[in-house]
Amino acid sequence: MPVPAPILYPPFNIVRLSHVEYRVTDLAASRAFYVDTLGLQVTDEDDTVIYLRAMEERGHHCVALVKADAPSVGVLGFKLYDEPDLDKAAAWFAARGLPVDWVERPFQGRTLRTRDPFGIPLEFYVKMDRLAPIHQNYALYRGVKPLRIDHFNMFSADVDASVRFYNEIGFRVTEYTEDPETGKCWAAWMHRKGGVHDIAFTNGRGPRLHHSAFWVPTPLNIIDLLDLMATTGYLANIERGPGRHGISNAFFLYVRDPDGHRIEIYCSDYQTVDPDLEPIRWDLKDPQRQTLWGAPAPRSWFEEGSLFEGASLVESALRAQPIIAP
Template sequence: MPLPQPNLYPPFNIVRLSHVEYRVTDLAASRAFYVDTLGLQVTDEDDTIIYLRAMEERGHHCIALLKADEASVGGLGFKVFDEDELDKAAAWFAGQDLPVAWVERPFMGRAFRTRDPFGIPLEFYCRMDRLPPIHQKYKLYNGVKPLRIDHFNMFASDVDASVAFYNAIGFRVTEYTEDSESGKVWAAWMHRKGGVHDVAFTNGTGPRLHHTAFWVPTPLNIIDLLDLMSTTGYLANIERGPGRHGISNAFFLYVRDPDGHRIEIYCSDYQTVDPDLEPIRWDLKDPQRQTLWGAPAPRSWFEEGSVFEGAALVASELKAQPIIAP
């Protein structure tokens, strides 16, 4: 199925991805993982929620860890350009017969919640409390030294349909994997902020969150994290990598938090700001698409993901599959 033409004049202006709300079953265990091990900074916390930011971020948080009875994802956040664009976004979603609910959020201005047509809970806003810069407070750099949130990757039961919807609101495809036998897109990477992706979609039972990714300074930070995790009780939480993706050219590592939420540690993709940039096509059977070098991904990487709160799961009809590690 051919990719849609990029929508360079979308109905509202999304700046970038912003934040994710993880429902977690043990706040202390999650804090030990995200703060003491990965190195994210606590910006506020109580006995029900912890807010975190990375070292280069000025917004109040990029992750909210909310205590819950069961692990899930409460929603994905996106920042729009200004108040007018926020109103345009709300009107557009309402015009698509999708739910729009204005909500009060700590540390944020006006915001509304909605869902995409596939059930993913989304949150849009334009103002979040700004915090003093900490990117030169080097004594605070710990763990993998996370600099900023980079992207979300979701399992989608129909990747072509997901690409069409997110293209309509201004996300542009940078790379994609096509199943040559069916002609369908098996996975796609789409951006707003000028990197390879803010969102990506991978074929599978969905909607589920495959991972949230954080940008780090160098591959050596990833090696340091592996040394740390392997000697502090987190060896079993290392799922895949290190290695380098063919798609995005990123140096990567995938780890799992205490509830199984997958986090990618990521660096060295490339600039995509030109509006006439042509997407790069990969064949599903090309083993270097997922791993330019390194071990193939394990089966868990293709099959396991975090459920979205309130979203019904739908199995994909596309059964094509890339190479899976033994």
């Protein structure tokens, strides 16, 4: 697929991704994983929800863990630049026949709730409660020392269509994987904040959330987390890595939380702020695309993901086969 030209002046201004709401079945088990093991900081909690932030973040939360009967993803959140952008976004989604609801959300100002054409629940806001900085309070650092939420990756039944839609609202393609037999896009990485991606799409039954990712200081923090998980009952939760991606050039590790939600620990990608940045094309059969060095991804990485609440699943028509570990 020809990658669409970036829209440098989109209909409303998305600053970055902001937060994810995970539905979890056991708050205590989830707290032990996200707080005691990964090292996210609790900003508020009760017997139904836990709010978390990473060490460099000033907004109230980047993760909400909500008690539920079954695991799912409630919403993906994005921060807009200013209040007029909220009204522009509402008008834009309404004009395309997509839902527009103004909702009350704890610790957030005026919030627009909608869905993309594929069923992914989205919310947009401008103001979230601001907290005191803690990035130099080194006594609080533990686990993998997560600094900030970095990106979401979603399974999409039609990656080309997903790219076209999110391109319209200002996300720009940095890298993509093309199936050489059909010319279709098998995966794509798109950004707003100037890293390799705020969102990405991977071919598969969708929509489902493939993973959320957290940026950490160095690859050594990832090694420390592996040692910690291997000796505190989380060995089976280590799914893939460590390694370095060809796409994004990032050092990575994939782990699963107690409900199976996939989390990527991530560092070392590159700057993408130039408006004339040329997207990098990868061939689906290039083994260094997914892993510059190290083992191929396991089958679970290509097939398992978290359901979005209220979204209907669609099978992908693109049957191209990536390289899978034996």
